[in-house]
Amino acid sequence: MKRLLLIAAIAFQILSVAAIALSREWILINGQTLTFQTAPIDPRDLFRGDYVHLNYLFSSVSLPMLDERIVAKGLKEGAKVYLGLETGPNGISRGTRLSLTPPSQGPYLAGRTTRIWPYRNYQHQPHDDNTRERLARTPVEVKYGIEQYYVEQGQGKEMEKIRGSRTGFQLPMLIHAAVSDGGTAVIQSFSWAKIATKTEVLRSPERNAKPEAASAIMRFTLKNVSDTPISLPWRSNDCAFALQPTKPMPETLERLGFDRPGCANARKETRTLAPDQAISIDFDLNQPQWVVRFPKEADKPTPLGKLPWEYRFRIVYWDKAVEGVSGSIISRAFHGRGNVD
Amino acid sequence: MNHKHHRWLAKQIPLWVKDGLIEPKQATNIQTRYPIDDGLSLGKLLISAAGAIMIGLGIILLFAYNWAEMSKSLKLGVVFGFFATAHIAGFLAGDKRQILSESFFSLGTMLMGAAIFLVGQIYHLDSHYPDAFLLWSLGALTLAWARPSLTQAFMALILILSWHMLEVFDFDAATPWALPLVLFGVFPLVWRLHSPVLARFSAATLLISLGLVMLPQYHKLAPITLLMTSAALLFVKMRVQNSLNPAFQSIAQQIAKPAGLVFILMLFLLSFGRLVDDLIRLGATQPLGNPYFLTALLFSQTAFLWLLIKGKPNLGIVLVEAVILTALPPVVTPSLVGEGYYGLMVINFNLLLLGISVFLMVDGARQVDRWRMVSGALVFAALAMARYVDLFESLISRALVFLIVGVSLFAMANLYQRHKKPEEVEP
Numbered sequence: 001m002k003r004l005l006l007i008a009a010i011a012f013q014i015l016s017v018a019a020i021a022l023s024r025e026w027i028l029i030n031g032q033t034l035t036f037q038t039a040p041i042d043p044r045d046l047f048r049g050d051y052v053h054l055n056y057l058f059s060s061v062s063l064p065m066l067d068e069r070i071v072a073k074g075l076k077e078g079a080k081v082y083l084g085l086e087t088g089p090n091g092i093s094r095g096t097r098l099s100l101t102p103p104s105q106g107p108y109l110a111g112r113t114t115r116i117w118p119y120r121n122y123q124h125q126p127h128d129d130n131t132r133e134r135l136a137r138t139p140v141e142v143k144y145g146i147e148q149y150y151v152e153q154g155q156g157k158e159m160e161k162i163r164g165s166r167t168g169f170q171l172p173m174l175i176h177a178a179v180s181d182g183g184t185a186v187i188q189s190f191s192w193a194k195i196a197t198k199t200e201v202l203r204s205p206e207r208n209a210k211p212e213a214a215s216a217i218m219r220f221t222l223k224n225v226s227d228t229p230i231s232l233p234w235r236s237n238d239c240a241f242a243l244q245p246t247k248p249m250p251e252t253l254e255r256l257g258f259d260r261p262g263c264a265n266a267r268k269e270t271r272t273l274a275p276d277q278a279i280s281i282d283f284d285l286n287q288p289q290w291v292v293r294f295p296k297e298a299d300k301p302t303p304l305g306k307l308p309w310e311y312r313f314r315i316v317y318w319d320k321a322v323e324g325v326s327g328s329i330i331s332r333a334f335h336g337r338g339n340v341d
Numbered sequence: 342m343n344h345k346h347h348r349w350l351a352k353q354i355p356l357w358v359k360d361g362l363i364e365p366k367q368a369t370n371i372q373t374r375y376p377i378d379d380g381l382s383l384g385k386l387l388i389s390a391a392g393a394i395m396i397g398l399g400i401i402l403l404f405a406y407n408w409a410e411m412s413k414s415l416k417l418g419v420v421f422g423f424f425a426t427a428h429i430a431g432f433l434a435g436d437k438r439q440i441l442s443e444s445f446f447s448l449g450t451m452l453m454g455a456a457i458f459l460v461g462q463i464y465h466l467d468s469h470y471p472d473a474f475l476l477w478s479l480g481a482l483t484l485a486w487a488r489p490s491l492t493q494a495f496m497a498l499i500l501i502l503s504w505h506m507l508e509v510f511d512f513d514a515a516t517p518w519a520l521p522l523v524l525f526g527v528f529p530l531v532w533r534l535h536s537p538v539l540a541r542f543s544a545a546t547l548l549i550s551l552g553l554v555m556l557p558q559y560h561k562l563a564p565i566t567l568l569m570t571s572a573a574l575l576f577v578k579m580r581v582q583n584s585l586n587p588a589f590q591s592i593a594q595q596i597a598k599p600a601g602l603v604f605i606l607m608l609f610l611l612s613f614g615r616l617v618d619d620l621i622r623l624g625a626t627q628p629l630g631n632p633y634f635l636t637a638l639l640f641s642q643t644a645f646l647w648l649l650i651k652g653k654p655n656l657g658i659v660l661v662e663a664v665i666l667t668a669l670p671p672v673v674t675p676s677l678v679g680e681g682y683y684g685l686m687v688i689n690f691n692l693l694l695l696g697i698s699v700f701l702m703v704d705g706a707r708q709v710d711r712w713r714m715v716s717g718a719l720v721f722a723a724l725a726m727a728r729y730v731d732l733f734e735s736l737i738s739r740a741l742v743f744l745i746v747g748v749s750l751f752a753m754a755n756l757y758q759r760h761k762k763p764e765e766v767e768p
Contacts, residue, residue, distance in 0.1 A: 013453045
């Protein structure tokens, strides 16, 4: 009897760990392979050596992407949530809608909420414009279980170098993961994007500048870090680029997007970047094309430099597939006055 | 009887026969009464287990390097191979070579941890990582019961505590499951293994876990809850110390050691007044709706009544109960307690701590219990130092504090020496 108990205890130890490995192996073999774009930051786990912490654009989910049930009933910290996915240009999957139940169609990721304020007590708050405005400014933070990538000790620092620094070129990481029918993702591998980007402030506005000079001039530089030339579809008047708010501000999307005024008849051309060649584009945010109405009932346009501090933007290149380019080309987030995150 | 004592007895017995103190037949009877204990030596066992744990830690860190040249299947094969081999070796060593078997099983359980972390590394798992420690502790606990094994029980205790600390400090999660795991998973092993050492560490883990459970949400209630729980353990120890067989008496004594330490520590903290202020501001709703506080209250008072009815509580126990009765009014009946109670409560706690320290010193000296006396002296000195900083400003009064403490400690040392002299017959 004692021997049987002992064998059962040993079997429990071995099988409980083996079950974790086998469940992940099953997903790797049978799951749907998707690619997510991210930028890595710092490493080291006490027991598992170096790792790269991964942060995705859908790690913070803003109000427009939240299911109505979440908004109406509030959220608990650690609640299980599901992020619907769609595959965009250049094969990168992005989040569409975060809900409390799995979407009926398409692939999705299962995750748990980590920061939910102010959704925790939302059901007890007055459902007025102020509350909604506060919600709009505060995204829900979600972890999907694919936020760490373990590497051989010492390689974490190497990857940091490739990723680049705050002030220099940054190269996004593309994470290839197998996603099961239940939304569990297991990282298969990673690759680097081919175009590194640098976001700089060329000129910040004076403290008490007039509205027409209240915004910064930003420089966005693209560099080909691959071994082959890359041809980028281009449009005159900077129309291959758009400004994307990091938090919802729907009325600005049309004004600052690829089809903003002045871009309908933009001339189409091609720019070719040789290996290691860079190209810089300056964005004078004081130009009339970069103003918004804020609040939306305002009678005069507002320059981006006069927006509240929480409204930040990214420069985004093209929203269509570009041959030879994997992933999206986006800048770091910045405020209209030029403060880069 | 161990080898050292047996050697001493073997030298003494012929001398006693020669001096006519005992008859040769009595000498034979004494020799057969005290055989050498060739059973499992705790010291050897712990050293072997520590060796196995070090090897296991080494292997965990070796794999933590995350060799890029090793394929996934090779890494998994190596770690699961080591893991299974260690357990099979432990199994084959069997009961005849207990220390070897115990060491292999300890290594196997350490390799379970290595395997968990390696699987996490290979599949880039980013789940709730304290769960890894929970699974690991369950593995150790299962083996502790199946063998039964002291080393595995210790490993389970350490892992349960690590899991609980990670939950509380890294995730601010007041998970209550560590308490039943220790209470129902480890404590029964103390009885099964007849191990006083495990009893002491289990009681310490239980009290630490209770503090951890209360830290995130009920930290203001934690001192009084710990105070009552540790007091309850002291009452139980007093009640059972003369009524059980020697093995269980020893277990009860060991359980009381961390309980006494925690009780004194909490009382010392309460003597400062800030925690008393927190207690007075709590109101009755939170404490009376708190399951940990209510359980501790019921446990301590039932144990005290049991002691009162069935035994004769000594002065120390009366002082411990007086501490609880002093702490209860602002928590249980706050409406009956005015602002003025704050000062009374702080003075009471100080006087009771002083009384307990003097009791420990005097009782320790009379019983010739060195540790009890030293503990009392330390508490006495700590209390004097704490109040020296708080209360006394003039050099004369400060000098007086030192003089009183110094004279008291001399007096206690003298009392201890006087009681010790007649018993100075040691091998």
